[in-house]
Amino acid sequence: MTTPPIQWYPGHIAKAEKALIEQLKLVDVVLEVRDARIPISSRHPQIESWIGSKARLLVLNRTDMIPDRDRQRWERWFAARGETLHYTDAQHGKGIAELLKAAQAAGAQVNQRRKGRGMLPRPVRSAVIGFPNVGKSALINRLVKRRAAESARRAGVTRQVRWIRVSDEIELLDAPGILPVKLRDQEAALKLAICDDIGEAAYDNIGVAGAAIELLSQLIPDRLIERYGLDPIHCPGGVYLEQVAEARFKGDTERVARQVLNDFRKGLLGAVALELPDPQEIA
Template sequence: MAINWFPGHMVKTRREIEENLKLVDAVIEIRDARIVRSSKNPQVDKIIKNKPRLVLLNKADIAESSVTRRWIRKLENDTTRVLEVNSLTGQGLNSIKPALTELLHEKLERSKNRGIVNYTMRVMVVGIPNVGKSSFINKMAKASIAKVGDRPGVTKNKQWIKTKDGIELLDTPGILWPKFEDEKTSLHLAFTGAIKDEIMDIETLALRLVERLSSHYGDRLVERYKIDSVSEDPLETLENIARKRGCIMSKGEIDYNRVAVMLLDEFRGNKLGNITLEWPEEEDEQDE
């Protein structure tokens, strides 16, 4: 399933990130805890290089916590700290200042020696569309400063936001990259809404979601949709779900568009329970 998504404003965003990096002390990179690998823009590593980084695994409340903890152990290193957060409720955000203070310890000590006691840490916030970046900034600022939308790509312009924690955040629009590394990455981004549904084949996307969920969360599909079992054929499973939910047209034909939209909405709305689509062990296997 080929997915192409690289509008012109994302080229501009990449340039802005490169140009403004010298203005900040660290970078906060926000990822989706359900798709930690796929929600990482590989260009970010090349752009920020060795700049201190705090990775926030957002939407941790709808991912499997045990897997999220394994991701944290895998990703942390000398220049990177990782936290699991929920930007809507504020869960985990109190740990951000201590984590940044630890990352910037040497710089803060130098400033203190120069007589600067209350140093304002300036941090750039980056992340792909629809990962919760604007919600995070709003929660940190305790006000709706950054514009929030339910569709990817709402945040457009650069803006500095002051927080009550002595941190200044530089917001940037969400940015994807020109070419996805593999089909699994593009599918996971599409499942979670990081790619606009308007450019997708929704019916095929829903079929692939059924295929993915059947291999790890088949019991969730059975329980939610009251089907007898998941089939080896994902189309058969999707059709059984459609019949149970009344997604039927005249003459008893399956309304594939209706069941597809319903399934994707319920997955994104956490109606199927906490689900993680990527595991650090899988990434280790790919690296070997």
């Protein structure tokens, strides 16, 4: 089905991007957080130019929401490209201790250089950046072991750039989720919307939910039948939503659309990866 264009770039995002780029000059290590369900679509296209030669840790959050076999496939795919993945489930605190150690190790050379110049060591400065709602604030709260960053299951909660002290050894830069100026890749934008990694103001629920049905019908048709009572195979997403609405919700298609998106985002349809690497590209 054809969905309306997805586009969202509110003023606070533009302002935050400028502030983030300025603060990144002070950073030693960057923790780039992506959504494990869509590790390619949740990559900001400008991140390499912002980071430059700084150390970077690639974090796939929400790994509890994809099957183990798919996580392993991504691990091999990134390894073939020289990337080491750090898996986290910030909601339940998994992978946090390992990530903290990796950040401290990556920034240790900063203090080695300072020592060589006769300077005292200082805390390693790390930035946590990524798209809205990929779990950055929940990750920070786990790293600092307290509620230091406001966290919610919606995009746009963090509005300002600020530093948070984790310990005497490390400081974290908490920044709002950053979107590109234009979401030129509409396929990626659609997956971001399905996963709730951009704000609701960016998209139409019925259009996105219909597209989600078409995508999920290729991946988990049996779960859709079990959950909604109708077979999605060979049925356009919008038509499927209308049929479920007629059968269960007195024709309220908007309500069905919201439920489908909520069911996927809360994991009620099971662990599902919306992106997988090409098997031929895995070493």
